Amino acid sequence: MSKIVVTGAAGFVGSHLSERLIADGHQVVGLDAFIPYYPRALKEQNLAQVRQQPNFSFHEVDFRSDELRPLFEGVDVVFHLAAQAGLLRSWSEFDSYMTCNVQATQRLLDAITAQQSQRPHFINISTSSVYGRFATGPEDSPKEPVSPYGITKLAAEQLCWAYAAKDKLPVTVCRLFSVYGPRQRPDMGYNIFIRALLNGDTITIFGDGEDSRSNTFMTDCVQGLVLAMQQPDKSVGEAFNIGGGEEVTVNRVLQILEDLSGKKAVTKAGPKRPGDQKRTLADIAKAQERLGYAPSTGIVDGLRAQLAWQLNA
């Protein structure tokens, strides 16, 4: 049993990861500040299940300002998911991206490496947005982010490598590709599509609907993160793409949702948005080879699960 800190534990991915780690027999400390990007009530719901587990404890803490050192004593692994997510608002609310993604990550790394005892394995959760408009990887391809969000997440990655070099901190970076499933953030595409479909609202399709994503079902994403934790040699410092295996266009997603829900989508065309990526087909060859990562949930099954969750929400 390991003692594992999950930052951003009240969020979409962090809450699922915490549940999985508890189910695997670990002791999990969840940390989150409930930043108001979306309502606290939704994050409390995310946490409801895992809060009942005796091996889970939770602290409300803001990495931008709170004292952090005592939180990392005796910790084996840190999954760093806390961030100001969402690409669009990064154009208008840069302060929050700068402080939550860059400053907070630096304070966290500083607190962890200030300890003289053994260094935990630091697993930094990053994003396909670091690659740029045609975000596919492989991991060593050029990093040309086209949004302030991507730029701050790339800066966070670089901070991790700097601390890895300076303080021998074992670091792994996992770049996620559009995760979906139950608890998906309310600002994310599939959540918006399903909500609009169920309410009979108009869905705006930005561009021609042929932009594609290799979305990752949440259980596959969590499996990838757990495999990253289990690597035998953590000292090397590697980045991995954790994506879905299937590329699907926006138009195809809408068709599947219509079929699953029996409802007809009302759509209108909108202009492409700044920073939107054309394609996010994940190159997962490295994670497949090195971690044994093999995403297994197809888009129809994944959307069915998310639709069921939103119907009951």
Ligand SMILES: NC(=O)c1ccc[n+]([C@@H]2O[C@H](COP(=O)([O-])OP(=O)(O)OC[C@H]3O[C@@H](n4cnc5c(N)ncnc54)[C@H](O)[C@@H]3O)[C@@H](O)[C@H]2O)c1
């Ligand atoms: N969801 C995706 O499709 C996706 C894709 C690529 C990368 N990611 C990355 O995965 C991670 C989790 O994303 P998510 O979708 O679960 O987002 P989320 O917003 O649901 O969760 C992030 C959590 O971090 C917390 N947080 C933010 N700033 C904080 C601070 N200063 N102190 C303490 N807590 C703070 C928030 O309150 C929130 O609960 C993020 O790092 C994000 O960049 C997500």
